[in-house]
Amino acid sequence: MHQPDITQRFIFEHADVRGELVALDHSYREILAKHDYPQPVRQLLGEMLAAAVLLSTTLKFDGLLVLQARSSGPLSTLMVECSSGQEVRGIAQFAPDLQGADSITDLMPDGVLAITIDPEQGQRYQGMVSLQGSSLADALNGYFENSEQLATRFRLLADDQQARGMLLQALPVDRQPDPEQRTQTWEHLNVLADTLKPEELLGLDNQTLLYRLYHEEQVRLFDPHPVCFRCSCSALRCGTALISLGLEDARNLLAEQGGEIGIDCQFCNTRYTFDSESVEQLFSAADEHARSLH
Known part of the structure; x- marks a missing residue:
């Protein structure tokens, strides 16, 4: 069984690639319990919560990371906040009738996603991308592909009980100085990650999941860090x-x-x-x- 409400880092010993796995159970259900969301909204909110936690682990700062999607469609707003201590909260605003809208393209047809980093010290940063693709993961992958940051790929999944996410991110040149070798390794690790089945991401513990995907690679799994729901209102x-x-x-x-x-x-x-x-x-x-x- 997987550990609930954690984020856990892993690295490949012979490649310039790192990864992160997030599991949200109690925190996700606490957030859902605050509002009566229809199933498609619950699922997309869960994916965004997982994405925010994964993104927060790529940053070295004390402060807040905010993911906010807006559109003129039936789902007008999705907003998730994750602190540098992995404390999360989230909210959605939607039309009363979502009949026939069950994907991000139906719910937010002209959506725009804003990624805001609000550090306790230093300047606030915001990047924006249109919600292109068939999923939130597609939109985030596109954002990183079109930016100057390191190559990054997301896999996100949520149901009514749990939200899961996996991130792979290229690291600065260290173990593999040859550009062609780095590219081949990055593509190989992502091809293997694409074989991940929904039931495996939702049901397997992290060690078993990584062995299932990368049993021919040398992977080091770090200690997990807890994630919790906490609202900053007062x-x-x-x-x-x-x-x-x-x-x-x-x-x-x-x-x-x-x-x-x-x-x-x-x-x-x-x-x-x-x-x-x-x-x-x-x-x-x-x-x-x-x-x-x-």
Whole structure:
């Protein structure tokens, strides 16, 4: 049996290629439990969660990686966040009727995918690509093929219970200095990865899966790292949103809503409430903080 909610790195001892495997069970189901998503949306959201975790492992930074797909189709928004500590959350927005829409081309026919890296220190980066191909993996593969980054291939799969992903990525020249040999090795490892069956990706533990694919290669599997669902919402963040309205508008909103403002987190459905006293305290504290900066 595979280990749930982990990401695990592997490398090929005699090739400049690394890999990563991700398994999401409890974290995926926790995210699905927050909303009543139809099956095609649940599947695509699971694939995006797996992709975000895989992408986060290719980066050396402390901060947040955000995958966001938008379209004018029945699935208007898919958004997943993964921290550098592999804490994930995700959300989808879709039309009430998805009749006949069960693939990414049906759900997001003119979709655009944005990959945002938001480090705690340093500059924010965003890359964009159209959702071309028959799957999210195809779109991500196309993004890396058209960029100047290292060659990267994704394999993604999800059902109602679990989400799985596999990544292969070329590394800088080290073990194989000959360009032709590097290309042949990269193609060979990907041809073998393409033989991976859905039931194998969903059902096998990582060691067995890698042996099934690469038993003639020397593969080193590293220790797994845990992945979990965690929402970054808080009363403080919601209070900051209220402050951005301005005091008079906040007071008017209080009056309109019967003396209590409720703010729901779209990701986890947690509700934060603010009465007149807490609203006045919020603005008083904000004013005091502003004065201390002058």
